Amino acid sequence: MTRSQGVTRQSTLAHRTRREPPAGEPSRNARILERAGYVDKLMAGVYSFLPLGLRVLRNIEDIVRDEMTAVGGNEVLMPALHPIAAWEATGRQDMPILFRTGGDTAVLGPTHEEVVTPLMAAQVASYKDLPTAVFQIQNKFRDEARPKSGLLRGREFGMKDMYSFHLSGADLETYYEQVADAYRRVFARCGLGEVTHYTYASGGDFCEFSHEFQAVTPHGEDTVYLDHGKGTAINKEILDRYTPEEIAELEPVRAIEVGNIFKLGTRFADAVGFRLPDATGVPQRIHMGCYGIGTTRLVGAIAEILSTDDAMVWPAGVAPYAVHVIPLSAQQHQRAEEVAAALHRRGHTVLLDDRPARAGAKLADADLIGIPHRAVVGARTEEGRVEHSDRLADVTRTVPVAELAQLVTAV
């Protein structure tokens, strides 16, 4: 256990792969992520993130943070433990998914409108401070009856939730569209841009429509209806608003919900008496939007969509490392160290498989781990060269070490 030189040596990582997926696990994402040593299941819907899984999660969080900051979001961090009184104030204290604790004096937050609304009522001094938005990346708790979708439906899960505050519904509309664009950038950077569809869903009691971002995959939990003409989709819960002729034009597909955005109107601000006098001194109601992305769910969704039974390939933006450097035997260790050091000097993150394992076992593990670039040094690899695989492009060729760093897209 010595100071890392920027290159992670696989022998020092608290990590192992498994020959088989966990017994009795129906979820595709959980099977591959547990087998590859990214996560460990503690109980149904509750996972530990191991070192590689945590690196993927942090990369996703950084992308989300970057895009929320770009639309003016202020990052904050609210607690998971909420006084029950906050939920009584909005009348949502009997939601069945609420975990109660502390002798029923507290609940574990499944969402944060009950906390963020009074918080911002205290922080916002004047109508001139609006519009404003705050977001957090924090663990949520929902007592799901039968969580069986791996990281897609957790009882404890990571989420980015943003809340915006406006003096009018029109101002909320404008901001809502900005956030929708930011969400498109998030999913594109996470490698799901092409499969993710902006989907009209029910607005419930709050508004006509809410919107989901649905990533199409044969194993998705949801069914959505693609409208190829408009480039959008429709959630089945609002299908009854369409005529049979319209519905006949739509393509039903399975999908995973990776984000959702919602106009809350004045419901929560009204519940806690949050109003602000405008320039003329007349108290104005406050309109809110809320914007969610399940960060741990996104780890699961990417794994679900971009894996086979025995292999994963992470998109460059979320991969735990940019390059996996693999000497096929102990004789190539020194050369592999030099390759890793050269990549590191060029700013790439590197996992070096320095374990005293057989070549076949190392390569099978590398397939499971799914780092997008692989640099193999074998006995037959000429001095000064490596066998480079771009696993997303599925291209392998032998290149000079000096060229390798340029072939690897910087993460």
Add this chain to the structure above:
Amino acid sequence: MTRSQGVTRQSTLAHRTRREPPAGEPSRNARILERAGYVDKLMAGVYSFLPLGLRVLRNIEDIVRDEMTAVGGNEVLMPALHPIAAWEATGRQDMPILFRTGGDTAVLGPTHEEVVTPLMAAQVASYKDLPTAVFQIQNKFRDEARPKSGLLRGREFGMKDMYSFHLSGADLETYYEQVADAYRRVFARCGLGEVTHYTYASGGDFCEFSHEFQAVTPHGEDTVYLDHGKGTAINKEILDRYTPEEIAELEPVRAIEVGNIFKLGTRFADAVGFRLPDATGVPQRIHMGCYGIGTTRLVGAIAEILSTDDAMVWPAGVAPYAVHVIPLSAQQHQRAEEVAAALHRRGHTVLLDDRPARAGAKLADADLIGIPHRAVVGARTEEGRVEHSDRLADVTRTVPVAELAQLVTAV
């Protein structure tokens, strides 16, 4: 709400200071942190972190992460929600501070021996993988009866907890001393190096001594006895192991516990049957160490120790920004923007007070906010110069803008 240019404009921050500390709040750290707009109290012992407070917390987390990685710690992330069965396995299911939930099927983790031990038993394939250590930075839950010390004793609080695994007690001893040194570096980088003392405490059922890191302050919750000769301290719980003559040599002082380290021996590994065959095939018991730092408590401890009633000064390593740039009136806004941009180009983080507020209000807020370097631009400040205050050194002088960036210690 537009993309941040790297300089944070105070007008865009979800932040306000208060004229008065919160009514009825006895805790010194909570009074200053709430008044300065760093945190907001949701319920007793449960706080939200506002943008400035979260930046301080993240800086502390980064320091802790850096030093734990430097002693070979692997970062992981375990859940807060634990099955009650895990606590029954170690016989600790009746600890009074446990929050129970999910109809008594689960508890909220006050610590993670119950989770990390079986997790590592599954991850560690061979005795050759030891020693190893994993750590996380994650929220803990403890149902304290009367939390009244602000961020020093929370019911939900951020903590770094590391766990190490060894084949012998001697190997644990060696690593334990390495971690103790890493802890000294953490507290030095957080600005508490000089006041923090390595303190012998009871080892409970586990070992002869555990060790606390106690930061001396007149308002501390604990009493410790400084041994000036040895440069260490003694917790009062082990005072009875010393003779009256020895005790007379010690100086009793008040202090805040900012970290603790503990040799757990084989207690937890034995409870879950975690053993490993050694090179000769003989199963060996596994020795564990655990190492805690309360990250949110450290925010509170620094504020408690480095504040007066109306002002704070954050140490450079944890300050939310390196420089606070303050134009005294609207006429100086453009010049202040240029100063901020120049500092930013030199790699410094900058908070720019662009609010249309009175000069006196801005300066009083800046005292509360406590950024260690201040650059004021007033009507009487000559063109091309700023009034620079190094608030830790308590030195103010007018300097050319070009020199300012060099005066500011890089964070």
